[in-house]
Amino acid sequence: MGAWNRARVKTLQRAAHAVLDIQLVADDGQPLPEAQAGSHIDVRLPNGLIRQYSIHEYSFEAASYSIGVGLSEPSRGGSAFIHERLEVGDVLEIGAPRNNFPIEPGARSYLFIAGGIGITPILSMIRWCAANSKPWALLYCVRSRARAAYIEYLPGGGKLVLHADDEQAGRPDLQTFLRQACADDQVYCCGPALLMDAVGNVAQGYLPSAQVHFELFSAPESSAQQDGPNKSFIVELAQSGFELTVPADSSLLDVLEAAGILVPYSCREGLCRTCECEVLEGEVDHRDYVLSDAERASNKVMLQCVSRAKSEKLVLDL
Ligand code: FES
CATH class of the missing domain: 3.10.20.30 (Beta-grasp domain)
Structure with missing residues (x-):
């Protein structure tokens, strides 16, 4: 892990039910390293926990990163601290942006599937699409409309399909959404493991794996990564x-x-x-x-x- 830098909470506001939006600036007033779409930062909280949060907006002008933090249920201490104790003016330690979920720039258009707070890296990618005149479509799955953060931040040039569990019966229609994808498109998905598993199952068979990209918030229940019993x-x-x-x-x-x-x-x-x-x-x-x-x-x-x-x-x- 690289060096830690001090960042001050410039603004803190509710983005939706159980979602806080936090704008961070360097404590010394210097510019922050540029963050590409899909990047996250490590945040070391005053209680010692280190958590990763996607940067949904990097602003060169404001020299700031904006992150969204959903309140986990149950929280292992990171999101609860942020929701209950963090205040404007507090100083946190942050790492340099890292990107495990980079956007492939050469696609014709982009399909995004976000579940809950998975909207944060997806929002940075949609901002990238808008800045680069790329068409996009977003399937945004939330437990309720009140939890649908950042809808008002979505730029033009794309299409939003909102699936709110409290308004629509049944599961999100992944098949219809994914069948829009052509050979020149790229698909990016971020959300809970159950949703990501469902997307993977639907996409399998008619979209090559190189066209479908995932960022997980939690490990899947059944680990496909394990090949046989553990050995010492x-x-x-x-x-x-x-x-x-x-x-x-x-x-x-x-x-x-x-x-x-x-x-x-x-x-x-x-x-x-x-x-x-x-x-x-x-x-x-x-x-x-x-x-x-x-x-x-x-x-x-x-x-x-x-x-x-x-x-x-x-x-x-x-
Ligand atoms: S602690 Fe997160 S990958 Fe190991």
Whole structure:
């Protein structure tokens, strides 16, 4: 993880039921690094928790990032802190923007599916479409219309289909929405695992996987990433020369923590990359949901919270 910078809460307002919109500016008044569509920042809260939030708007003029924070039910402490305790003027620590969900710029048009607070990265992409004169369509799925944040922020040039569970019976019509996609289009989806699973199932068969992109908020119930039962493995930490055994029933992150080696982490589900480390030797059994196929194939990085080893031993740059 890179350096932390201090950012001040400039504005804080309700964007919808259980959604707060927060505008952050650098505490020293300097410009913030540019954030591309789909980027997120790590936010270290005063209670010590690190959370990732998508930047729905990067403003060069205001030198600000705007993020939206949904109140998780139940909250593991991050969103509850923000909703109950954060105030205008408070200073938080933030990392530089990172992008695990970049937009492919060469498409003819763009289809977006957002579930709940999954609207935040999608909104940044829709802003990109508007700035680049690209047609877009959004299927926005929410539990109720009162929870539909940022609808009024959507720029022109596109089409919104809102599915509010309290107004429409049945599930969102994913088939009709996805069947609009042509070979030159790209599809981006962000939301809860159940919705993302449904999108994946519907898209499978008639849209190539390279055309459909996901950002997950939580790991799916059934892990497709796991191939057979866990095995124990040995990990060597190149910087200290320590060797540790990771038993079959523990994660690498757990073993490092138990040995007093503190590594940054956030989700512990293979979703955020906070625990990423460099692999020097050995073959990784990748179990995350965020590395690209090329990164997996390179065998140069791994996420310590979920990934394991195919080889007997891994040597890590730790
Ligand atoms: S802590 Fe989030 S990917 Fe490991």
